[in-house]
Amino acid sequence: MDDYILFQPSVKPLHNEDEGDYWFLFRDDKLMVYEKDGKISIPRRKDVLKLNISIYNIQCMGAYFGYNCYCGEFVDILDDEKNKLMDLKTLSKSIEENYYYLASKAKLLLNWLKSNQYCGRCGSKMHMKDSKSERAMVCSMCNNTTWPRTSPAIIVAVTKGDKLLLAHNRQFPNGRYSVIAGFVEYGETLEECVKREVYEEVGIKVRNIKYFGSQPWPFPNSMMIGFTAEYLDGEIKVDGDEIIDANWFTKEEVLRMHNKSISLGSQLIEWFIKTY
Numbered sequence: 001m002d003d004y005i006l007f008q009p010s011v012k013p014l015h016n017e018d019e020g021d022y023w024f025l026f027r028d029d030k031l032m033v034y035e036k037d038g039k040i041s042i043p044r045r046k047d048v049l050k051l052n053i054s055i056y057n058i059q060c061m062g063a064y065f066g067y068n069c070y071c072g073e074f075v076d077i078l079d080d081e082k083n084k085l086m087d088l089k090t091l092s093k094s095i096e097e098n099y100y101y102l103a104s105k106a107k108l109l110l111n112w113l114k115s116n117q118y119c120g121r122c123g124s125k126m127h128m129k130d131s132k133s134e135r136a137m138v139c140s141m142c143n144n145t146t147w148p149r150t151s152p153a154i155i156v157a158v159t160k161g162d163k164l165l166l167a168h169n170r171q172f173p174n175g176r177y178s179v180i181a182g183f184v185e186y187g188e189t190l191e192e193c194v195k196r197e198v199y200e201e202v203g204i205k206v207r208n209i210k211y212f213g214s215q216p217w218p219f220p221n222s223m224m225i226g227f228t229a230e231y232l233d234g235e236i237k238v239d240g241d242e243i244i245d246a247n248w249f250t251k252e253e254v255l256r257m258h259n260k261s262i263s264l265g266s267q268l269i270e271w272f273i274k275t276y
């Protein structure tokens, strides 16, 4: 069981307070990390107690390997050089994957809390529901309740023979290409979303849509759901709005262009490189 479910979500601490408890603390969009002998780790309670900072928006996240995990924010300047601030993208390359995902959870919870300070129905102040089992914000006037919500988005690797479809988004830096991605519309299945996004962005129809994997993406509250699909019909015709260039690329070309990261898009490209 210990390595079957690594993280247990909970709104209340599951274990006694311990100096090994994990603290995921953000200032703006950066996580405070602890650095010792060039090794990056997540600050534990004993490290945080030494710091002269005020923490707010504190939430219990749950427990990881028997230690409670908390998230929170601070604005103070860090005066201990062992502690530094790191964005999540850099963190993903500097720390074991499990800790990156815990930091993502922390960021998701903090984004949720900040976006739900006022009621969407009547505009009154919301407060955290006092509950042992339920994470929710409740309106002080009308009782409107809101829970952490995720916005699903698909990401798909489309192949044609031994080539992969990659597109250049207007927002990407020069020369960067990626697989197709887009947000799921209300009332749409994931497969319908794959078909629509690929057709809208590059004018291609696809078939044989297969589930690949998923990844929480805390920018600010997405869940990426990955697929592979095969070319069915059509000629590449970019929408010119979001996508300004797209093409079929061979494995050799993809290898040259690929910039490895933890993202599901990067994992799909690695799948293509391994498979073709």
Ligand SMILES: [Zn+2]
Binding pocket: 119, 120, 121, 122, 123, 124, 139, 140, 141, 142, 143, 144
């Ligand atoms: Zn209300």
